[in-house]
Amino acid sequence: MQERKSRAEKRAATAARILDAARFEFGAHGAVGATIRGIASRAGVDPSLVLQHYGSKQALFALAVRPADDLTADGVPAHLAEVLDLRLRELPPATRALMRSMLTSPEAATVARDYLQERTTNLSSTMVGDDSEVRAAVIVSSILGVTIARHFLDLPALADLTSDQIAAVTDSWLRPLS
Numbered sequence: 001m002q003e004r005k006s007r008a009e010k011r012a013a014t015a016a017r018i019l020d021a022a023r024f025e026f027g028a029h030g031a032v033g034a035t036i037r038g039i040a041s042r043a044g045v046d047p048s049l050v051l052q053h054y055g056s057k058q059a060l061f062a063l064a065v066r067p068a069d070d071l072t073a074d075g076v077p078a079h080l081a082e083v084l085d086l087r088l089r090e091l092p093p094a095t096r097a098l099m100r101s102m103l104t105s106p107e108a109a110t111v112a113r114d115y116l117q118e119r120t121t122n123l124s125s126t127m128v129g130d131d132s133e134v135r136a137a138v139i140v141s142s143i144l145g146v147t148i149a150r151h152f153l154d155l156p157a158l159a160d161l162t163s164d165q166i167a168a169v170t171d172s173w174l175r176p177l178s
Helices: 007-033 036-043 047-054 057-065 076-087 093-101 106-124 132-151 163-177
Strands: none
Touching: 007 036, 007 047, 007 057, 007 093, 036 047, 047 057, 057 093, 057 106, 076 132, 076 163, 093 106, 093 132, 106 132
């Protein structure tokens, strides 16, 4: 016998469907090209429900593109190598949406800048030397550049890298951490 969902459970499931649809639509069309109607259609809901759950397209965008993982200073070098390896594979819809929109949407630029600053600060805290923040910013920015070159510019040299090749590159980046 199938249990009936409560009103709160149905509401949460609808909100999750809308957020998933928004991640896809923002990833495919960017912040400017995605529409509330497109998101609603993909989620199988009325457009008014999108606004009822999230308030505005901008608020939904900010939530849809926010990376879910939390980075601590422990394990940053391994995390960065893993991130680079993942960024050369398939991008999550939220990451694709943020990257597609960060140069055309002030809201996306703010989300991207805050995220990159967080990563820079965490990496810098694991490094020694007066220039640790600059070195961390260069590493974080390099990963961003590699991601753009691979997924949006289709740079052939990055298309078929193995994990070992990626590790060799990141080892040279991360060697000065100690």
